Amino acid sequence: MITNATTSNIHMDKKQLKALMRRSDRPGLKYLISWVALLVVTGIPVMLSVGTWWFIPAILLYSGCFAVSAYALSHECAHGTAFRTRWLNEAVFWVTSLLYYEEPLHRRYSHASHHTHTWIEGEDNQMPYAPIPLTFAGWVEEILGLGLYWHQTKMFVLHSLGIFSDNVKRVTPESELPRMQRNTQICVAIYVGLAAVSIWAGWMWPVYLIVLPRVLGGPIMNAFILMQHVEMAENQPNIVQSTRSFRTNWFFQFLYFNMNHHIEHHLYPTVPFHALPKLSAKLGDQLPDPDPGFLSTHWEVLKITIRRSLGRNDRSRKIRQAFSDDLTGADHDRSMA
Amino acid sequence: MTAQWHDACATDDVDDEDLITLKLADQVVAIYNTPEGFFATAGMCTHEDESLDGGLVMDGVIECPLHQGRFCVRTGKALSAPAVENLVTYELQVRDGRVWVRV
Numbered sequence: 001m002i003t004n005a006t007t008s009n010i011h012m013d014k015k016q017l018k019a020l021m022r023r024s025d026r027p028g029l030k031y032l033i034s035w036v037a038l039l040v041v042t043g044i045p046v047m048l049s050v051g052t053w054w055f056i057p058a059i060l061l062y063s064g065c066f067a068v069s070a071y072a073l074s075h076e077c078a079h080g081t082a083f084r085t086r087w088l089n090e091a092v093f094w095v096t097s098l099l100y101y102e103e104p105l106h107r108r109y110s111h112a113s114h115h116t117h118t119w120i121e122g123e124d125n126q127m128p129y130a131p132i133p134l135t136f137a138g139w140v141e142e143i144l145g146l147g148l149y150w151h152q153t154k155m156f157v158l159h160s161l162g163i164f165s166d167n168v169k170r171v172t173p174e175s176e177l178p179r180m181q182r183n184t185q186i187c188v189a190i191y192v193g194l195a196a197v198s199i200w201a202g203w204m205w206p207v208y209l210i211v212l213p214r215v216l217g218g219p220i221m222n223a224f225i226l227m228q229h230v231e232m233a234e235n236q237p238n239i240v241q242s243t244r245s246f247r248t249n250w251f252f253q254f255l256y257f258n259m260n261h262h263i264e265h266h267l268y269p270t271v272p273f274h275a276l277p278k279l280s281a282k283l284g285d286q287l288p289d290p291d292p293g294f295l296s297t298h299w300e301v302l303k304i305t306i307r308r309s310l311g312r313n314d315r316s317r318k319i320r321q322a323f324s325d326d327l328t329g330a331d332h333d334r335s336m337a
Numbered sequence: 338m339t340a341q342w343h344d345a346c347a348t349d350d351v352d353d354e355d356l357i358t359l360k361l362a363d364q365v366v367a368i369y370n371t372p373e374g375f376f377a378t379a380g381m382c383t384h385e386d387e388s389l390d391g392g393l394v395m396d397g398v399i400e401c402p403l404h405q406g407r408f409c410v411r412t413g414k415a416l417s418a419p420a421v422e423n424l425v426t427y428e429l430q431v432r433d434g435r436v437w438v439r440v
């Protein structure tokens with residue numbers, strides 16, 4: 001089943017859309033420089049506070065800034081929309097994918113399947129690892145990202161050896177598999193090389209500024225990722241029903257590269273991150289109201305999963321939510337809603 | 338069937354750095370207007386069944402609207418994943434303000 005603007009019955013003037021799709025290096029560079037500056041400003045306290053209690057708040061703050069934007073920038077570059085200059089886009093794509101912990105070509109192909117078959121069970125390669133509808137245990141699993149770590153680690157090992165699952169082969173042309181294998185070997189060599197040099201030179205900064213922040217910032221990053229489709233309808237072609245946009249403050253919008261406009265992004269993925277607020281305004285009332293802020297929307301999601309785990313009414317009045325029988329595996333029926 | 342020349346559209350029908358798609362001899366054909374001139378390729382992406390009509394033309398490259406696979410509009414060469422298979426290209430001539438394509 002295909003999911004796009006047409007199957008979602010959304011219309012946009014072609015000229016206006018093309019104007020929004022236009023590329024420029026400037027917004028991406030501005031974001032990149034601001035993000036690196038933010039990492040420097042929040043990273044210095046991390047390095048200065050090692051061995052003290054201040055290290056805990058310092059690394060938590062740095063980790064959130066590190067992990068959410070590494071994911072978001074890698075995602076934007078996977079679409080090729082972060083920068084107009086292609087080599088710049090690809091260079092940033094490699095670095096941020098390494099930070100995010102996924103080989104770039106695999107990231108691009110699996111994400112393509114997510115766009116063609118958004119939230120279609122068995123076709124979208126980026127569905128949650130925990131069963132849907134999410135229980136509290138599933139929420140914990142998704143937020144900790146254990147399934148993702150395990151999956152990506154397996155990919156690094158198997159793809160380095162040239163072993164590809166049927167699922168990977170389903171979304172990747174055969175001619176690309178050798179390139180995927182070579183890329184994975186390069187990624188593994190970079191990880192192992194950095195670890196070896198760090199041990200040899202006695203460096204701790206890769207642990208404090210990359211490894212720990214990826215692990216500690218992972219739950220915040222996963223909370224953003226989970227919000228994109230959780231509790232929305234599965235297995236149907238309308239992106240508006242399967243995807244969530246939400247309001248959030250300027251800082252989270254910055255960290256997340258405006259991906260809170262997630263319905264808009266799925267409808268027109270060629271529109272770069274910096275033009276998404278404009279696209280949202282142009283689509284107007286063809287879109288549902290965005291859900292409330294990041295924290296309040298996620299808090300609702302958490303409450304839903306807890307109530308569901310306790311066998312209580314899992315409906316929310318505050319956020320958009322699919323009817324239970326639009327969620328795979330739900331044993332409730334629509335009358336419960 | 339041998340290829341024939343078709344009067345496809347007026348040059349004004351295609352905006353600068355943009356494309357249109359139309360059906361000629363049962364084929365979906367994309368006609369591009371770039372600073373280097375007009376070009377014609379197949380109008381459907383080779384990655385999946387997506388029309389290039391909503392794509393972005395930039396620096397002589399068409400970017401597919403679905404997954405942003407890229408093709409050279411002059412040669413049809415697939416330039417970046419997820420597009421790996423080249424686009425078919427068609428001969429094109431501009432005569433008296435009309436675009437002719439051999440399909």
Ligand code: FES
Pocket residue numbers: 112382383384385386387401402403404405406407419420
């Ligand atoms: S359909 Fe064109 S790149 Fe995927």
